[in-house]
Amino acid sequence: MIYVGTKEQFYGLEQIIMDNYKFSSLNLIAKAATSLLPFLSSKPRKYLIFVGWGNNGAQGLALAQLIVKKNLGNNVKVVFCAPKLDFVARQTAANKHLTNLIIQQQKIDICYLDNSEYHEWLIECEEIIDCIFGLSFEGDMPENSQELITDINKSSKPILACDIPSGIVNDKENIPTVAIKATRTVTFFIYKTAFINYQIIPFLGKVYLTSLDFDQEKINEFCSEIIDNKIFVVNDVKIEPRPLVTNKGNYGKIMLFGSNNDYLNAGTIAANMAIQAGAGHLTWVIPQELRNYLVNTVLEMTYCDASDRSKILDLLEKVINVVIFGPGTGRTERTLNLLKLVLDNYEGRIVIDADGINVLTPELLRKLKNRAIITPHPQEFARLINKRLEIVLSERVALAKELANKYKIIVILKGYQTIITDGDLTYINSTGNPYMATPGMGDALTGLIASLCGQGYSNLMASYLGVYLHGFCGDLVAQTKKPVLATDVVNKIGNVIAQIINSSY
Structure with a gap:
């Protein structure tokens, strides 16, 4: 698990970290620069590094020296992102120290913003590294910085952002003016609060987290003190892993209420996923007239x-311990x-999806206390809480927590970075991809979560574990096949579970 924090919490x-490991600011900057190296291209490239006057800029300067020292770039240029006099006046001590080293070495071309030479460099370079503002940015952005960021984005070159794309104010919902639109973002120690904001996410590209070779468990221990x-x-x-002496009765007795004439195979997908993920027993409640169509769709x-x-x-009274509805x-x-x-x-655990959510009323929600998981997509959630979709998308975490806390249920608000919450603890999923936006994918997720509930996981753990595994399957499939179908994920789940068990023990 990775903590999510504000700017002040990160600082x-x-x-x-510096106090515990007896590190200076310069030491930490050097480690940050080193940690960026694995995220560079495997082949030497023409790098153009944009640096600001703070410690984010200092990381860029340290990185430039490392690229040259290790022959990772066949041409490295640095742009100081302000007119020279202004830049020199605002430099941090670490930034000034590293600037002097670069000037003395004379191995890296440099220019300031009052020199238009960087326009030609933008055309010539093969990759851009953004170390302009980092997390420290707030207030009004200078007009020349706005023009610079606009030019960088227009270049259509791959952009690696150091910690956070420049122009994003971490603790605000919107981008005040302009921001770097990164291809990938390498962030340090924790996820930043901006990274779970749908309005900010398109500017991040793929996000990678590095702990700078510190032990992540120790980092999390430090986080618990301040976040x-x-x-x-x-x-x-x-x-x-399962114990050697066991039987199928230990892994859930599930009852499925799913499918009608219009959606015959929604239940098929949920049932197959529950079985493939390890459920011990599953009974499907269906009308007799549909049985002939569905009888061979789930053999087990x-x-x-x-x-x-x-x-x-x-069955509900004497046998079943998990319901899919x-x-x-x-x-x-x-x-x-x-x-x-x-x-x-029935007083046991229940996972409610799709039309089960669509018919929920406040009276029925009250009956779900301490036993239910609901899995709405944003539109279903908007209907359920009677708010506009755009409000749901802009306040996902707060609204999901509010509903979960009010009725004492688990809310899984699906989408990119699916939210899982019991109203107190909130988990943000990191797996999954847009090629999973295909029919039946939610049915597969519901079957998977119910299966995990039946195997003894708590409702909250079954929820975040199921969402993670579901997305992980989709990511593996997407490496060789796009789009990803629900049946692809169902067929992959057993392999993924085996992979995780085998890698852990």
């Missing part, structure tokens, strides 16, 4: 006639009545 963390927002990025998971499960109310209630049931009166029946006659 506090830096100070704790109290209880928001974490899920960047890794573990799965416990049993069926229950939807009209056999007494059998359904008996909603995939493909339709937004109908029948779905509403069926959900009422389940909630009134």
Whole structure:
């Protein structure tokens, strides 16, 4: 898990690290520059590094020297991003020290912003490194800096941003003027609060996190002293191996309410995923008239006639410990009545998706206390809380936490960086890709989460673990196939679970 923090929290963390490891600011800058090297191109390139007068700029200056020293670039140029007199007057001590070293070595071409030479360099370079403002930026951006960032973005060259793209104010929802639109961002120690903001995310490119070769567990220990927002990025998971002496009854007895005439295979996808992910037993409740169409779609499960109310209630009372409700049931009166029946006659855990969410009322939500997981996409969530979609997208974390806390449920607000929260702890998923935006993908996720619940994970852990694994499968598939289908993810889950278990033990 990775902490998510504000600018001040990050600076506090830096100070704790320097105090504990007896590092100076210059030492930390050198480590930051070294940590950027693995994210450069594997082949020597013509690098153009834009540096500001602060310590973010100092990291860029240290990086320029390392590129030359290690022969990683066949041409390295540095642009000091202000007129010379202004730049010199505002330099930090570390920045000034590293500037003097570069000038003395005479191996790197430099220019200031009052020299138009950088326009030609922009055309000639093969990659740009942004070390202009970093996390320290706030207030009004000088007009010449705005023009510079606009020119950089127009260059269409690959851009690596150091810590955070310049122009982004970490603790604000919007970009005040302009910002670097990076191809990739290498950030240090923690995710910044801006990185979970949908309005900021398009400027980040792919985000990589580096702990500068410090132990990440130790970094997290330091974070716990100063970051109290209880928001974490899920960047890794573990799965416990099964004991040698066991049986399928230990891994969940699931009942699925899913599919209708219009969405026949929504339930098929959820059921197959639950089984493939390790569920011990699954009973699918479907109308008799659909059974002939669906009977061979999931070979490892049993069926229950939807009209056999007494059998359904008996199973719910005596056997079932996890319910999946909603995939493909339709937004109908029948779905509403069926959900009422389940909630009134079953006290166990339930995962509600799709049309199960669409028929939820405040009265039904109150019946979900301490046992339910709901998995809305943003539009479903907007309907559920009666807010406009744009409000949901701009306040995702706060609104998801509010609903989860109000009804004491787990809310999984799907999308890029899916949010998982119980109203107290919040997890931001780091896996998944846009090629997973295909039919049935939510059904697969629902089946996976229910399967994990049945295998003994808590509702919250099953939720963030399931979301992570779901996205991880999609990322693996996307390496060789695009788009990614729900069935691709279902077919991949067993391999992914084996990979994680085998790598952990």
